[in-house]
Amino acid sequence: MANGMKRTALTAAWVVGHADGQHCLYRNGTVVVEGEKVLYVGHDFDGEVAETIDFGEAVIGPGFIDLDALADLDTTVLSYDNHPPELKGRVWPESYxxxxxxxxxxxDELAFQKRYAFTRLIRNGITTALPIASLFYRAWGETAEEFDAAADAAADLGLRVYLGPAYRSGNLVVNAERQIGFHYDEARGFQGLADAEAFITRHENTHGGLIRTMLAPDRIETCTPDLLARSGAAARAHNVPIRLHCCQSRLEYDLVLQQHGKSPLELLRDTAFFAPATILPHGLFLSGVNGITHDAPDHDILCQSGAALVHCPLVMARGGKVMQSFPRFRDLGVTIGMGTDTHPADMIQNMAIGVMTARIAEGNATCVSAADFYNAATLGGAEALNRPDLGRLVPGAAADLNVIRLDNPDIGQRIDPIQTLLLNGSGRDVSDVMIAGRFVMRDGIIPGVDEGEYHRRAQAQFDGMVAQYPDRTLFHPPVEEIFPTSYPLG
Ligand SMILES: [Zn+2]
Known part of the structure; x- marks a missing residue:
């Protein structure tokens, strides 16, 4: 071989290739990987290869891009049946x-939590991740030290990541009358941004480009306008993506309107927050939709900003919320990427629920297709990150791919791999994952990871965290009262 780099051919019943600006399907296809890149995608390759791996009845496709990737233990299990948040330890009481x-x-627990979560992402075929974790359990923001450890864990496991410690200048608090208000500490927010910028300088484009960085101001309602303005300027100066939770809840929209006299997107526009890669989870609450009667040019601002939305239909549907709507944003030309944001980090389940909730939102079964969501989980994420080398299998692209089994009897009958995946597949059908030409999971095994041990350790850490809930819950009830069982204990 000309340059001495090893070439490997991967074959399967289906290969998702890419031609003329869109994905295409090859029946009995071949992907040839050379070094960290895709060399060839198609039916027959007449060059020499060192090895051929045939995956049989499976689909080889581009790895999923998770723009809001859970880097935490599963804490949504605590909110599933337990409401409202201010009585269940999800809003800090004034006393705390x-x-x-x-x-x-x-x-140590923070380092483990991220390593553990990264293995869950890989298991689900996610090859690029922008981690997200809850700040409920933190003294304030995330620390640069835990992200140094996260960079090591990602590099060790071979996961492509964009890392940045989350920071904020404010936090919701609840008083004894159950009124929700704000505690602000703006200096702490500025320090968080300074630490995040130092992190960028240390880690951007390290480990052969596998580790990239981003800015992660927490949520629009926990940032002062000055912190938003400085964050946007920093994202432009460092040329890194910036992610901010925005248009996520009714409470957020109302708080921003109350405090600043403008909608969340008007606040971003007026603080010059937008940068070349602005990434906004979750795009649910905009003027005129989901019960927002306030009149603001939210959709125009979003379109003109070039920002991408992160759609996380599974976690939102669990909370009874749906985007209004995926096809509307698609037709407006807004970039839409996907996020898992919760456990399981199952992008296949997310795509499936995305189709359902979009069709429910529009009352129309033809408004979205399986391909729309497969596009969002691959091409949409790549566009949000300005990475035309990701999210597609085409010569010269990064060799980031997943192999999903189609021979599990649970998958039922099939005529097309993508529709079949969304109908009957799950993250558990992902068998192999390659990132930058390296197998990070082979036949269900992540090298060097004892998943049983990780599972036990994660549960022990979770139990320890739950035991601390009374301290941080309004009126300090015992754990059994905060999180009752579904039925009385017999
Ligand atoms: Zn989120």
Whole structure:
């Protein structure tokens, strides 16, 4: 071989290739990988290869891009049946705030939590991840030290990531009358941004480009206008993506309107927040939809900003919320990527629920297709990150791919791999994952990871965290009252 790099041919019953600006399907296709890149995609390859791996009845496709990838233990299990948030430890009581919020995890636990979560992402065929974790359990923001450890874990496991510690200048608090208000500490927000910028300088484009960085101001309602303005300027100066939770809840929309006299998107426009890669989870609450009666040019601002939305239909549907709507944003030309944002990090389940909730939102079964969501989970994420080398299998692209089995009897009958995946597939059908030409999971095994041990350790860490809930819950009830069982204990 000309340059001495090893070539490997991967074959399967179906290959998702890419031609003329869109995905295409090859029946009995071949992908040839050379070094970290895709060399060839098609039916027959007449060059020499060192090895051929045939995956049989499976689909080889581009790895999924997760723009809101859970880097945490599964804490949504605590909110599934337990409401409202201010009585269930998800809004800090004033008493806890006054005593000084504290870290509920040790540095070791924070490092493990991310390594563990990264293995869950790989298992689900995710090859590029922008981690997200809850700040409920933190003294304030995320730390640069835990992200140094996260960079090591991602490099070790071979996961492509965009990392940046989350920071904020404010936090919701609830008083004894159950009124929800805000505690602000703007200096702490500025320090968080400074630490995040130092992190960018240390880690951007390291480990052969596998580790990239981003800015991650927490949520629009936890950032002051000055912090938003400085964050946008920093994203432009460092030329890194910036992600901000925005248009996520009714409470957020109302709080921003109350505090600033403008809608969340008007606030972003007026603080010059937008940068070349602005990534906004979750795009649910905009003027005129999901019960927002306030009149603001939210859709125009979004379109003109070039920002991408992150759609996380599974976690939102669990909370009774749907995007209004995926096809409407698609038709407006808004870039839409996908995020898992919760456990399981199952992008296949997310795509399936995305189709259902979009069709429910529009009352129309023809408004979206399986391909729309497969596009969002691959091409949409790549566009959000300005990475034309990701999200597609085409010569010269990064060799980031997943192999999904189609021979599990649970998958039923099939005529087309993509529709079949969304109908009957799940993240558990992902068998092999390659990132930058390296197998990070082979035949269901992640090298060097004892998943049983990770599972036990994660549960023990989770139990320790749950035990601390009374301290941080309004009126400090015992754990059994905060999280009752579904039925009385016999
Ligand atoms: Zn989110």
């Amino acid at each position: 705030m006054r005593a000084g919020p504290r870290e509920m995890y040790s540095p």
